[in-house]
Amino acid sequence: MSDIAVMGATGHTGSVIARNLLALGHRVRAMGRSAERLDALRQQGAQVIVGDCADPAYLTRAFEGADAVYAMMPFDPTAPGFMELQRAQGWAMVEALQAARVPHVVALSSLGADQPTGTGVLTSLYEQEQRLRTLQQSHVLMLRPAMFFEGLFNLLPRVKYGGSLADAFAPGLPIPMIATRDVAHAATGALDQRNWTGHSVRELLGPGDLSHDQLAAFVGGVIGQPALAYQQLPYDDAAQGMAAAGIAPDLARLLTEMARGLNEGRVRSLEGRSARNTTATPLQSLAPALKEVYEALH
Ligand SMILES: NC(=O)c1ccc[n+]([C@@H]2O[C@H](COP(=O)([O-])OP(=O)(O)OC[C@H]3O[C@@H](n4cnc5c(N)ncnc54)[C@H](OP(=O)(O)O)[C@@H]3O)[C@@H](O)[C@H]2O)c1
Structure with missing residues (x-):
């Protein structure tokens, strides 16, 4: 049994990782900003440690004595100054x-x-990987997943009120996409087994590549x-x-730059698809939740 701290334990990946690790018998430190939102995990046996991830003292307290940490960079889509905040949170994490x-x-x-520029919002994660590589005493596994299936939820209001699935991605461009639960399962396995050394990178490409034309047909x-x-x-x-939907304008610009990065081939798999980076959960698994959310829109 190990002590494992999980950042973002109420989020898509962190919540599943925390539950998985508890089921495997580990002691879990569930992290987030709200004791109330973390209460379900507390009831399942996790220790809840509440704070803001831009605060290095909070993070140090949460990480002290842990055998392993699941480290993620959250962001508030409505907060201005995305890059500045990510840098502050990134330094706090590494410190x-x-x-x-x-x-x-x-x-x-x-x-x-892997790209220092030309990928919009993802340059924040490039910078964070560089910061993590300065850690000499830690074995760091950097998981590089594809786009999350769950991002489709953000496109539903436009489907409902605008009559089309609309975004900046090229319509026929095949893009690897993944279920967050598969990211969580890969992270759980790595946290449980800790069978890698040094600083390494692992891509997670989901079950297959999907174009936005295919996504529209699915939705x-x-x-x-x-x-x-x-x-x-x-x-x-x-x-x-x-921006009109409430996303901070600087982040909205960075998100479209990410789409341009995909359209122009800068955001891509370096490993190429293989059995090792292909994960199981199909897009179809999202159907019931998508339908429910779509129908609940007024
Ligand atoms: N979307 C994609 O397609 C995609 C693809 C690849 C990588 N990623 C990366 O995935 C990450 C997001 O992962 P996710 O989807 O698992 O997260 P998520 O569902 O967005 O959840 C964010 C988590 O962070 C916590 N949180 C938010 N702000 C915080 C703060 N200031 N201090 C402490 N905790 C805070 C939230 O908890 P509370 O609100 O309860 O505090 C929540 O548990 C991002 O780094 C993103 O770049 C996304």
Whole structure:
């Protein structure tokens, strides 16, 4: 049995990792900003440690004595100053991992984090990988997953009110996509086994590549609109649409730059698809939740 700290333990990946690790018999430190939101994990046996991840003292306290840490960079889509905040959180994380001398770190990164520029929002994860590589005392595994299936939820209001699935990605471009639960399962395995040394990178590419035309056909099938089409938006229009929906304008611009990075081939797998980086959960698994969320929109 090991002590494992899980950042973002109420989030898509962290919540599943925390539950998985508890089921494997580990002592879990569940981290986040709200004791209330973490209470379900507390009831399942986790120790809840509440604080803001820009605070190195909080992180050091949470990491002290841990055998391993699941390290992720959260972001608030409505907060301005995305890059500045990510840098502050990134330094706080690395400072705390260093101070607590954590032996094993599984860090959530992304495809595209190999590129220093030209990938918009992902340059933050490039920078964080560089910071993590300064940790001399820790074995750090950087997981680079594909785009999350769950991002489709963000496109549903436009489907409902605009009649199309719309984004800045090229319509026919095959993009690797993954279920967050598969990212969580890979992270759980790494945290449990800790069978890697040094600083390494592992891609997670989901079950297959999907184009946005295919995504529109899938969503259309789920919501009973088989003719639903994908509409590629110009980058500026996509950014303005996100800002109008409440996303901070600087982040909206960075998200469209990420789409441009994919369209122009900068965000891509370096490993190439293999049995090792292909994960099991199909897009179809999202159908019931997508339908429910779509139908709940007014
Ligand atoms: N979306 C994609 O397609 C994609 C692809 C590859 C990589 N990624 C990366 O995945 C990461 C997001 O992972 P996820 O989806 O598992 O997270 P998520 O569902 O967005 O959850 C964020 C977690 O962080 C916590 N949190 C938020 N702000 C915090 C703060 N200031 N201090 C402490 N805790 C805070 C939240 O808890 P509370 O709100 O309860 O505090 C929550 O548990 C990002 O780094 C993103 O770049 C995303």
